[in-house]
Amino acid sequence: MEIIEIRMDHFGKFNGQSMEFHPGINVIYGDNETGKSTMRSFIRGMFFGIDRMRGRAAQQDEYSLRQPWENGSYFSGMLRFKSGDKIYRIERNFEKHDKEVRLICETDSRELEPEELSDFLQGLDETAFSNTVFFGGCSAETDDGLANAVRNGMINGGSGDLSGIDAAAAMEELKEERKSLEREKKKQVAAKIEKMQEISMKIEYAQQELEQLAAQETKHRERLKAMEEEIREAGELYGRDGEEAEEKAAGTMVWKIGKISMAVIAAAALVTALAVSSLQVRIGAVAVIILSCLGVQFFGVRDQKQKDIQREEEARLREQRLRREYERQKAQYERQQKNAPKKERLLANLEWTANARREKQVMLEELQEQQRALKMQNGEVEALDEKLSAVYLAMDTLSEVTAEIYQEYAQKLNARISEILSVITGGKYTGAYLDENFHVRVSTPQKLLSIWQVSRGTMEQIYFAMRMACAEFLNAEDTLPLILDDAFITYDDTRLEQTLRWLSQSGRQVLLFTCHRREQEILQRIYE
Structure with missing residues (x-):
């Protein structure tokens, strides 16, 4: 052009x-x-x-x-x-x-x-244009735009057709995609952890409430059992009162049996006296009969008296029994009346506690199932991991391809930089090259130098040589x-003449704006 x-x-x-x-x-x-x-x-x-x-x-x-x-x-x-x-x-x-x-x-x-x-x-964008054939302002130093342009030019076969793959932009897009996926993964993992913590906390609370409900249910059952035991003991006390009455009735029966026994003995003595002819025996039998009759009479008198006493005692006992029964029934009724609301409340509390415990148990099992499902639920994170793996693979592949292409073209590019630098420095510096990070190194007979170790004038000449070599590389079809x-x-007269001489022989059109006559x-x- x-x-x-x-x-x-x-x-x-x-x-x-x-x-x-x-x-x-x-x-x-x-x-x-x-x-x-x-x-x-x-x-x-x-x-x-x-x-x-x-x-x-x-x-x-x-x-x-x-x-x-x-x-x-x-x-x-x-x-x-x-x-x-x-x-x-x-x-x-x-x-x-x-x-x-x-x-x-x-x-x-x-x-x-x-x-x-x-x-x-030649497909150059404004950044690449400003880093190769367009410069001034007292410095030929380049920025990252040149490195990106040269990388892209290398990827496109050194033709300078940057409308193809933009390696730098592609790498930046991959990095942004990686950051986005990592943020999303972090967000998903954090959300899962938060959900797990929430469920674990709910499970812990549910277990504590279950323990409390179980303790309340046990307490209600113990109180109900104690209340029923109290009623049972009252019934047993009534049974013991009946046994004492029966014992007294049995004593009266013994007295009656003694009286009958005396009558039987007298009758037996009489029969014996009639059957035996001996006087002594008869006298003895009569004596026995008399004594038996006296005994019967005694028992008869005693019996009548005993009957009277017994009737009085029985009446008294009946009265006492009836009174005790009345008092017992009354006390039992009062206890029942007193305990009935308590028992109803206790039964209601027991039923409510049992139902609440069953509901809480169901909720606990559901939470535990959610926890198990959440532990197994890794689909979204696994999908993000797959995407991240693909991005990492693409980045590695792009880096490898870029490195391989750089090795293929870098030797030619560095050779051209060194050739131009040698001409414009009068052979003082014969070697300069760009490493794979596009950092400039300068080779001297003594050592390998960084660009910051040379003078400002030499530095400007190195940048000039680099710009010219890269411009040729990127504009192979047209200059x-x-x-x-x-x-x-910053050039002295010697450096300036060497540089202008090279430009005059390059065949390139140059528009040189200057405020100097030299x-x-x-x-x-x-x-x-």
Whole structure:
């Protein structure tokens, strides 16, 4: 690509100014505040546009800096360039509310789609563009954008076609996906732990309540048993009173039997006296009869008296028995009347406690079942683990592929960096390379140095060599113009001449914006 002309219709301090460029090195000289940086920014803006930032950043962003000083509603320009054997024109309106870009092939008199502009830039985005062929501001140092662009270029076969796989973006997406999955897994695990703790706490409370209900039920049963035992003991006391009455009746019966026995003895003596002829025997029998009769009489008198006493005693005992029975029945009735509500309450409490214990037991079993099910429920976490494994595998695979591709292309890239560095340093530094993390190392005959161990001027030359080698690597099919703005301030005259000599031999178009005369003077010596 070769930039032919720019026209800044309304851009910063410029209003309708044009400038033409030729192949090779173009030195655009001007003192400070003459608009060199504005012109350089215009060229980049024509290729990529200028977006307005948000918030406080919008107050000093590129859009605000480059707005027209006059007639701010018109913010536009034109750039003509040559690619191959055809000439193209870019027309762009930068105004944020009316953005427009047109790409026209002047040679064929036809308009192309604006997206086709990326093909002429070899697929470079603005970050890669600014890290290779567009730099200034007193430093050629690059940022992570160059590393990402080169990695992507390597993945796409070194062709510079970054519309394919974006390794850096893909890795970032994978990292974000990994973080998202890990957060979700942590959330799921935390939720499961919280649920397990909640169920365990409920189980513990249910077990405690079951123990309390069981203790209450036992207490109610013991009180009911004691109440029934009290009633039973009262019945046994009544039975003992009846036995005492029967014993007294038995004593009366013994007296009656004694009286009958005396009568029987007298009758037996009489029969004996009549049957025996002996006088003595008869006298004895008579005596026995008399005594027996006296005994019978005695028992008769006693019997009558005993009967009277017995009748009185029986009447008294009946009265006492009836009174005791009455008192017992009364006491039992009173106890029953007194204990009936207690017993009813006790039975009701017992029934309620038993039902509550059964319900609590059912709830406990359900909670234990939930706990077992939750322990077995790992489906969501396992699914997240599978996704995480896939992401880790993709990250490892991408890293391995990137490393393999780096090894394949890095040797060529590092060789080109070293070659350019050797030329522009007059052979003082012959080796420089990028490691797989894109950290720059410098090889000297004595030792291997980090870039921070060399002088500022040498550091700038190393970055310059790295930019040029990477630009060639990414733009293998077409060479983009090199746009520099006071890029050689730290160079001494010798380093500057060596660098300008290399640029003059590179065949690349260079737009060199500077506030110094020495670049033009050195170029005059080179071209003489």
